[in-house]
Every structure is written in C-alpha cells, then in structure tokens.
Amino acid sequence: MVSIADVAQDAGVSSSTVSYVLSGKRSISPETRRRVEASIHRLGYHPHAGARALASSRTNVLALSMPLRTDIDVPVLMGFVTSVVTAARKYDYDVLLLTNDEGPEGLRRVANSAMADALLVMDVEVDDPRIPVSQSLSCPTVLIGLPDEPGDLSCVDLDFSAAAKRCVHHLADLGHEHIALVGPSPAVYERGTSFATRFLRGFTTVARERGLHASSQPCAPSYEGVRDCLDGILVEQPRVTGLVVHNEAALGTLLSELRNRDMRVPEDVSVVAVSPDEMAANWPIPLTTVPLPSDDIGVLAVEMAMRELEGVKSPEVRLLSPRLTTARSTAQRH
Amino acid sequence: MVSIADVAQDAGVSSSTVSYVLSGKRSISPETRRRVEASIHRLGYHPHAGARALASSRTNVLALSMPLRTDIDVPVLMGFVTSVVTAARKYDYDVLLLTNDEGPEGLRRVANSAMADALLVMDVEVDDPRIPVSQSLSCPTVLIGLPDEPGDLSCVDLDFSAAAKRCVHHLADLGHEHIALVGPSPAVYERGTSFATRFLRGFTTVARERGLHASSQPCAPSYEGVRDCLDGILVEQPRVTGLVVHNEAALGTLLSELRNRDMRVPEDVSVVAVSPDEMAANWPIPLTTVPLPSDDIGVLAVEMAMRELEGVKSPEVRLLSPRLTTARSTAQRH
DNA sequence: TTGAAAGCGTTACCAA
DNA sequence: TTGGTAACGCTTTCAA
Numbered sequence: 001m002v003s004i005a006d007v008a009q010d011a012g013v014s015s016s017t018v019s020y021v022l023s024g025k026r027s028i029s030p031e032t033r034r035r036v037e038a039s040i041h042r043l044g045y046h047p048h049a050g051a052r053a054l055a056s057s058r059t060n061v062l063a064l065s066m067p068l069r070t071d072i073d074v075p076v077l078m079g080f081v082t083s084v085v086t087a088a089r090k091y092d093y094d095v096l097l098l099t100n101d102e103g104p105e106g107l108r109r110v111a112n113s114a115m116a117d118a119l120l121v122m123d124v125e126v127d128d129p130r131i132p133v134s135q136s137l138s139c140p141t142v143l144i145g146l147p148d149e150p151g152d153l154s155c156v157d158l159d160f161s162a163a164a165k166r167c168v169h170h171l172a173d174l175g176h177e178h179i180a181l182v183g184p185s186p187a188v189y190e191r192g193t194s195f196a197t198r199f200l201r202g203f204t205t206v207a208r209e210r211g212l213h214a215s216s217q218p219c220a221p222s223y224e225g226v227r228d229c230l231d232g233i234l235v236e237q238p239r240v241t242g243l244v245v246h247n248e249a250a251l252g253t254l255l256s257e258l259r260n261r262d263m264r265v266p267e268d269v270s271v272v273a274v275s276p277d278e279m280a281a282n283w284p285i286p287l288t289t290v291p292l293p294s295d296d297i298g299v300l301a302v303e304m305a306m307r308e309l310e311g312v313k314s315p316e317v318r319l320l321s322p323r324l325t326t327a328r329s330t331a332q333r334h
Numbered sequence: 335m336v337s338i339a340d341v342a343q344d345a346g347v348s349s350s351t352v353s354y355v356l357s358g359k360r361s362i363s364p365e366t367r368r369r370v371e372a373s374i375h376r377l378g379y380h381p382h383a384g385a386r387a388l389a390s391s392r393t394n395v396l397a398l399s400m401p402l403r404t405d406i407d408v409p410v411l412m413g414f415v416t417s418v419v420t421a422a423r424k425y426d427y428d429v430l431l432l433t434n435d436e437g438p439e440g441l442r443r444v445a446n447s448a449m450a451d452a453l454l455v456m457d458v459e460v461d462d463p464r465i466p467v468s469q470s471l472s473c474p475t476v477l478i479g480l481p482d483e484p485g486d487l488s489c490v491d492l493d494f495s496a497a498a499k500r501c502v503h504h505l506a507d508l509g510h511e512h513i514a515l516v517g518p519s520p521a522v523y524e525r526g527t528s529f530a531t532r533f534l535r536g537f538t539t540v541a542r543e544r545g546l547h548a549s550s551q552p553c554a555p556s557y558e559g560v561r562d563c564l565d566g567i568l569v570e571q572p573r574v575t576g577l578v579v580h581n582e583a584a585l586g587t588l589l590s591e592l593r594n595r596d597m598r599v600p601e602d603v604s605v606v607a608v609s610p611d612e613m614a615a616n617w618p619i620p621l622t623t624v625p626l627p628s629d630d631i632g633v634l635a636v637e638m639a640m641r642e643l644e645g646v647k648s649p650e651v652r653l654l655s656p657r658l659t660t661a662r663s664t665a666q667r668h
Numbered sequence: 669t670t671g672a673a674a675g676c677g678t679t680a681c682c683a684a
Numbered sequence: 685t686t687g688g689t690a691a692c693g694c695t696t697t698c699a700a
Binding site: 053057 | 685686687688689691692693694
Binding site for chain 3: 347348349350351354360361362363366385387388389390391
C-alpha cells in the first residue's frame with residue numbers, strides 16, 4: 001500500500017506537509033502543493049480511512065438506523081435512505097446502514113467503537129428504545145420523526161398535523177360536508193408512530209372547526225384491509241363525498257376498489273392523499289396530494305447532523321410545512 | 335476514551351493479553367480471562383474500529399452499491415438491502431451503503447481508502463461500468479445479478495430463464511394455448527438489465543417448445559403503461575387466456591385494469607407473476623407466483639463474500655432455482 | 669501461558 | 685512556509 005510517507009519522499013517534502021496539502025489546514029506554497037499533488041497522482045495514493053479515524057477521531061461516517069417492517073411504506077423509506085446517502089456524500093461523508101433487528105444495541109455498538117461520527121434514526125416511535133440509548137451516547141443524533149420526548153436530540157419531520165389540516169381545508173373549501181380519513185395500518189397506530197396520531201389530530205381538529213361530518217378508519221394495506229376500511233366508512237358515513245388518504249401503500253388498491261364500487265373520482269368522491277413525491281404519475285387519475293418530501297427530510301437530517309458535528313448548532317426540532325398540489329381527483333361537491 | 339492499555343493495567347496484564355482475550359487467537363488461562371473480562375466490563379471498554387482496521391487491515395465492513403432508479407421495483411431492492419445487512423451482522427460485519435449517483439467511483443474510493451473488505455454490487459447491468467472498476471480493485475466482489483462478462487467476479491441471482499420456463503410450462507399444462515408476457519419497463523430492457531432478457535428468452539423458448547402462441551410486451555409501471563400494454567396484447571392476441579407478469583411494480587395496476595375490462599381472473603384469463611415473497615397477501619386474489627427470493631439472494635451474496643475473505647473460495651456464479659407456488663389466479667382453460 | 673515492543677498510516681503540535 | 689515527531693489504539697511477532 002502506498003502511504004503518506006511514500007508521497008512525501010517522492011515529492012521531497014515531509015509527511016506532515018503532504019497531510020496539510022490534503023487537509024488544507026495550513027498554507028502551502030504553490031510550488032510545493034504542485035509537487036505533492038503530482039506525487040499523489042503518480043503513485044496513486046489514497047489516504048487510509050482507519051489511520052485517519054485513529055489520528056483525527058473523525059470517521060466521516062454517518063450511521064443510519066432503519067426500521068425493519070413490512071407495514072411501513074417501502075418507497076418512502078427508500079426515499080429517505082437514498083436522499084440521506086446522497087446528501088452525506090456532499091459533505092464527504094459515507095453512510096453505515098443499521099437495521100432495527102439488532103435493536104438499539106446497533107447504535108451503541110457503532111458509537112462506542114467509533115465507527116461513525118453521528119447517528120440518524122429513522123421512523124422513530126413515540127416510545128422508541130433507540131431514543132434513551134442515543135441520549136446516553138454523547139454522539140450527535142438526528143431523529144427522523146417526532147417522539148413525545150426528544151430530550152436534547154434533534155428531530156426533523158413533515159408537519160403532519162398541518163398536512164392534515166391542509167387536506168381538510170381543501171375539501172371543505174370545495175363544499176364537502178361529509179369526509180373521512182383513510183389512515184395508516186392499525187399496526188402503525190398500535191405501536192405509537194407519532195405521525196399517524198399527529199395527522200389524525202390535525203384532521204379531527206379542523207374538521208370540527210369547519211363544522212364537517214368526519215370519521216376515520218385505519219387501513220391495512222392488503223386488499224381485504226382496503227375493502228373493510230371502505231365498508232366501514234360507507235356504513236358510518238353513507239353520504240361521504242371526500243376522502244383523505246394517509247396510507248401510501250393502500251392508495252392504489254383503494255382507487256381501484258372505488259372504481260369497482262362504481263364510485264367515480266372526483267364525480268362521486270373527491271380524493272386527496274399524502275403521497276411520496278414521485279408516485280403522482282402512477283395513478284389512473286392525477287391526484288391532489290400533499291407530497292411527502294422524503295428527499296428534503298433526508299437532506300435536512302444530514303445537514304443538521306453536520307451542523308452539530310461542527311459544534312455550531314444545538315439540537316432543534318424542525319417540522320416542514322406541507323404543500324398541497326391540486327389535481328383532478330378533488331372537485332367541487334356536486 | 336478507555337483503551338486497551340487501561341484494561342490491561344486494570345487487570346494487571348499486558349495489553350497484548352487483552353487483545354488475545356478479545357480475539358481468541360491464543361490460549362489464555364481461565365483466571366486471566368476472567369480478570370480481563372471483568373475489567374473490560376467494569377471500565378466499559380470498546381475496541382476502536384479505526385485502530386483495529388489500521389493494525390489488522392480488516393475493517394469488518396462490507397460496501398453495498400445500490401442503484402438509484404425509479405423504474406426498478408423498490409420493495410425488491412429493499413429486500414436485498416435488509417437481508418444483506420442482517421446477514422452481514424451474523425458475521426460481525428457492518429454495511430456501508432453506496433448509491434450509484436456517485437457512479438463506479440464510489441467503489442473505487444471505498445476500496446482504495448480501505449473502508450471496506452469486500453464489495454457487493456446490486457442490480458448489475460449487462461454492461462455495467464462498476465464491473466471493470468471492481469475487477470481492477472483486487473477487492474473481493476460479489477455481483478447481485480448476472481452480467482455478460484462477470485470475469486472473475488462472483489455472481490448470484492435467481493435463474494430467471496428457468497423461472498420463465500416454469501411459468502410457461504404451468505400455463506401450458508393447464509391447457510392454455512395463447513399466452514402473453516407482460517415484461518418490465520421498456521427502460522429496463524433498454525439499459526440491458528440481463529434478468530429481463532434472460533426471462534424473455536426462457537419464455538420464448540419454452541412457448542415454442544410447447545407449441546404455444548406467445549407474444550410479449552414491455553410495460554411501464556404507470557397506469558398508462560399498463561393500459562397500453564394490455565391494449566397491445568389484446569390486439570396481437572385477442573384469444574389470449576394466460577398472462578405471465580414479470581413486473582412487480584405494474585402488477586397491482588394490471589389486476590385492477592383487468593377487472594375494469596371485465597376480464598375475470600382466472601375464469602377469463604390466468605395470471606402467473608414473478609413477485610417478491612411477502613406481497614402474496616396484498617392482491618384481491620391469491621396469485622400463482624414465482625417468488626423472487628431477495629432474502630436468499632442477499633444472504634448468499636454475503637456468504638460468498640465471506641468465503642472469499644477467508645480465502646477458501648474462488649469466485650463462482652450461482653443461479654437459484656425458481657419455485658412456483660400455485661394459487662387461484664391460474665386455472666384450467668375453459 | 670504471558671509480556672515487550674514494533675509497527676499500521678495519519679494528524680497535529682511544537683519548532684524552526 | 686515547512687519539518688520533526690509524538691501521539692492515536694490496536695495487532696502480532698518475537699522472546700521468555
């Protein structure tokens with residue numbers, strides 16, 4: 001392996017000079033810099049990450065803890081992951097992927113053995129065991145999601161309460177008086193994933209404010225789940241004309257089941273959905289949506305981690321304002 | 335930070351002894367081992383990964399290179415990723431995630447800077463730029479997928495040719511004489527992803543052998559894509575009674591579009607699909623499928639990498655035999 | 669069965 | 685603007 005010493009010898013300088021050329025932490029004469037860079041190139045030198053980490057106590061690695069579930073929407077998850085990795089590279093960071101099957105121990109292990117400089121924790125639940133562990137670790141941590149007690153950990157998420165409110169206002173503005181929420185899978189509520197609760201709360205609040213008749217149903221992403229959910233809604237609210245869908249995985253099935261029941265969108269029922277950015281084109285009808293900006297969230301999570309690593313920023317909670325893009329799936333009530 | 339020297343002092347032994355207690359690379363008296371382990375526990379010692387990597391030239395990290403596409407089926411991808419991470423942990427390995435937006439340079443960077451011991455490359459294309467790079471790296475590499483020229487790299491994938499054959503035989507055995515293949519997105523063919531071609535070839539070969547009338551259409555995963563694809567099939571083959579679907583992302587839309595056109599499954603048309611393991615339950619009707627065993631493939635990829643790292647195994651190509659599980663979506667031709 | 673000590677490749681401090 | 689040189693924390697060879 002070609003080391004910094006080889007480069008130094010080749011360029012006729014000391015190894016510390018080479019190091020400084022690389023890091024830019026002190027000024028180097030143009031001539032020296034040129035020679036060093038030439039040697040680096042000629043010898044095909046690459047710094048050794050382990051040696052660097054040892055000497056500088058910096059790994060340039062971020063650990064990303066990912067849930068291991070089937071009831072969560074996989075494309076959304078993947079959106080986070082890719083945007084985190086891509087954003088991290090902009091800061092010359094790499095990403096180590098942890099899954100939750102190791103439990104919170106993974107975070108502890110990685111932090112203790114100095115494999116990563118900061119921790120990103122996805123899909124946090126209200127009472128997530130990874131939270132106390134992260135807090136005990138004195139390693140900068142950013143949570144993607146919003147637990148009840150973030151303590152001094154940073155959080156970033158979509159403002160799901162505001163998102164629900166936008167959906168309800170939109171339907172109310174169009175004259176709908178009977179609306180229903182198709183929520184996430186029951187399992188999501190049960191394990192206390194806060195975005196579900198926050199969305200539901202926003203939904204209920206504004207529905208009441210606007211004097212609407214509103215109900216809500218969780219919805220398993222299977223065909224039966226969607227069918228039962230629609231049955232439930234139509235029993236409780238036979239006059240429903242507006243649907244808010246907060247369940248990306250069930251959306252496709254739901255739309256085709258509506259058609260199956262001869263409920264036309266938007267003539268018979270308006271549909272507004274929370275949906276990943278990219279999916280818009282995949283539906284039979286352009287959907288009015290509140291996009292779930294997984295890219296923005298991932299990028300922001302990385303940026304917040306970087307700020308904390310630079311020591312110039314204390315932990316904070318950032319909730320992104322939702323946008324609502326209107327399309328043909330919502331219309332004035334007939 | 336508590337180091338190995340601290341442990342050694344606390345236990346009254348040398349630091350090399352502590353190291354050997356940890357690695358098990360030489361025998362230690364029970365008494366010494368006990369004392370050392372007690373000290374480790376008491377002081378909360380954790381080995382420093384960077385120092386280890388520097389001294390041993392082993393990182394215990396695997397790099398996983400992931401595509402960054404929207405036309406690939408995301409749940410399948412995620413299946414690979416999670417199974418790789420989980421399997422890696424069994425060998426005390428962690429996984430560094432690379433995306434293809436950095437291009438093949440990511441692999442080079444990670445290997446050169448000794449951030450990983452081996453490379454796993456997902457979703458390889460026939461003429462993938464990551465292949466020559468990997469070959470030049472003298473770093474054990476396992477490809478997930480099967481390129482035209484694997485050279486001396488290991489490969490693991492489902493035997494897609496055999497998978498197609500099973501599907502066609504199944505339909506032929508049920509008496510279907512006019513069948514069609516709903517293939518992946520055109521983009522997948524265009525960029526030469528070999529599984530698409532291998533599947534198509536298997537399909538065509540057996541269809542001819544069995545004397546069937548067969549056609550095939552690529553299919554974009556959008557609603558329009560599915561509609562156009564079905565239109566195309568019904569024009570070319572109005573008498574089709576059997577459909578082979580090799581397009582996980584389009585499957586849901588396709589089923590609902592069939593229903594929309596009053597084509598009942600399986601009464602009017604039998605459907606057999608290549609589909610991720612877990613999805614089976616999500617369809618309105620239990621589907622006859624050839625499961626895509628992403629878990630098995632991920633596990634196998636890790637195992638092959640481990641064998642190569644142990645130096646006891648030379649590169650090999652492993653194609654997994656497909657299973658076919660029958661369900662209600664395929665039936666005897668009426 | 670154990671210890672001493674020489675690396676591993678960088679960084680960063682102290683001098684010049 | 686540069687060089688010398690201690691760390692950094694661990695593994696492993698050589699000796700005992």
